[in-house]
Amino acid sequence: xxxxxxxxxxxSRALARRTSRRGFLGVLGGVLTGTLxxxxxxxxxxQQAQAGMPEGGNGKNVDDPMSCDYWKYCAIDGALCACCGxxxxxxxxxxxxxxxxxxxxxxxxxxxxxxxVSYNDCCGKTSCGNxxxxxxEREKPIYRLARNNDVNWCMxxxxxxxxxxxxxxxxxASK
Ligand code: ABN
Numbered sequence: 094x095x096x097x098x099x100x101x102x103x104x105s106r107a108l109a110r111r112t113s114r115r116g117f118l119g120v121l122g123g124v125l126t127g128t129l130x131x132x133x134x135x136x137x138x139x140q141q142a143q144a145g146m147p148e149g150g151n152g153k154n155v156d157d158p159m160s161c162d163y164w165k166y167c168a169i170d171g172a173l174c175a176c177c178g179x180x181x182x183x184x185x186x187x188x189x190x191x192x193x194x195x196x197x198x199x200x201x202x203x204x205x206x207x208x209x210v211s212y213n214d215c216c217g218k219t220s221c222g223n224x225x226x227x228x229x230e231r232e233k234p235i236y237r238l239a240r241n242n243d244v245n246w247c248m249x250x251x252x253x254x255x256x257x258x259x260x261x262x263x264x265x266a267s268k
Contacts, residue, residue, distance in 0.1 A: 161226035168197030170242035171258035176224035184215035191246040207266040216247035
């Protein structure tokens with residue numbers, strides 16, 4: 094037998110003596126489970142945040158309507174309509190704006206003034222799911238309904254499916 098063959102056989106037999114089938118299956122199971130669970134770890138969500146679509150804003154893209162950091166979104170909770178075929182203040186085609194809303198007050202970083210903002214839900218299509226954004230500045234508990242953002246305002250619409258949320262500036266808040 095060739096030298097290489099003998100060396101390979103000897104090292105394979107030595108490896109087989111040192112390891113058991115059960116041990117090998119245990120390690121293999123651990124590796125497979127770890128691989129499956131990896132996407133669920135917080136690392137994945139952290140990367141999404143760096144891509145400009147955080148769950149809550151981080152103050153970096155205050156002028157970008159497709160970013161949760163956009164200044165008008167300071168009290169929004171939902172999918173941004175700007176990422177769903179609409180704009181920051183208009184619903185995507187095929188959806189209807191909810192007539193009842195929740196109201197927030199956001200400070201415009203460019204002029205330092207406070208603006209009243211209406212957060213309307215867009216209704217009539219299944220959830221868009223893009224650019225999910227949850228910011229809660231000056232939000233009030235649910236018993237102050239019009240100041241709480243965790244409500245499906247499509248409930249008053251004929252078609253109560255929630256699709257996404259817009260933010261409409263109503264005016265400057267007076268001091
Ligand atoms: N107003 C946004 C929203 C819709 C459905 C459920 C919770 C929050």
